[in-house]
Amino acid sequence: MKKLLLLTFATLIFISCGNKTENKTMAMNTEESTETLVKENIYQFKVTDLYGEEFDFSSLKGKKILIVNTASECGLTPQYKDLEAIYEKYKDKNFVIVGFPANNFGSQEPGSDKEIAQFCQKNYGVTFPMMAKSSVKGKDMNEVYQFLTQKSKNGLQDSEVEWNFQKYLINEKGELIKVLSPRVLPTDKEIVGWINS
Known part of the structure; x- marks a missing residue:
């Protein structure tokens, strides 16, 4: 009888310890997955604009933001006209466009900031706000575009900037919600509907 009681007691202790370890492992796994799901937002970035002034993305909190990489000598350069038109129409409705001139594609942005x-x-x-010329691709990619193109940072998707005038849509919380091809006007x-939604 004593042996049976000791055996039962030992089994209970083992089960109890096993559950604690399992619970601890589950808690650790939950913490790890929470950390992996934490995504950054655009508000952490400060960059320099075309005029050498600091541009702080946190000043855009609560606005929808369209970020676009631009070039002056591209077949898509006339998109500047449409970008300015929608900016003028919606800038008072919590919408802003931020341009990033870049010389990454066919050397189509050869000029200086001036x-x-x-x-x-x-x-x-x-x-609309235009930032200083920088790289949106490759090893010297600026930090805003690292955020826009890396799922580990933006929490949405990995992407590659295909060409000049690719568009990134950022919601009012500073989160990336959509990547649009350079050819989408x-x-x-899709863009106008999003601005109005």
Whole structure:
């Protein structure tokens, strides 16, 4: 009888310890998966604009943001006209466009920041924020585009900038929600519908 009681007691202790270990493992796994799911947002970034001034993305909290990489000598450059048109139409409705001039595709943005600013103003009357020329692809990719193109940072998807005028849509919480091809026009119903939603 004593042996049976000791055996039962030992079994209970073993089961109890086993459950604690299992619970601890489950808790650790839950913590790990929570950490992996934490995604960044656009508000952490400060960059320099075309005029050498600091541009803080946290100043855009509560707005829908369309980010686009631009070039002055591209077949898609006339999209500046549509970008400016939708910016003018919706800028008072919590919407902003942020342009990132880049020379990554066919060397189609060869100018300096000053030359790009003059080109945008003279040819398209651009008034939406334009950042300093930087890289949106490769080893020297700027940190905003690292966020936009890496799922580990944006929590949505990995993507590659295909060409000039690729578009990234950011919601009012600073989260990436959509990546659109360079050929999707700024006035496309998908973009306008999103702005109005």
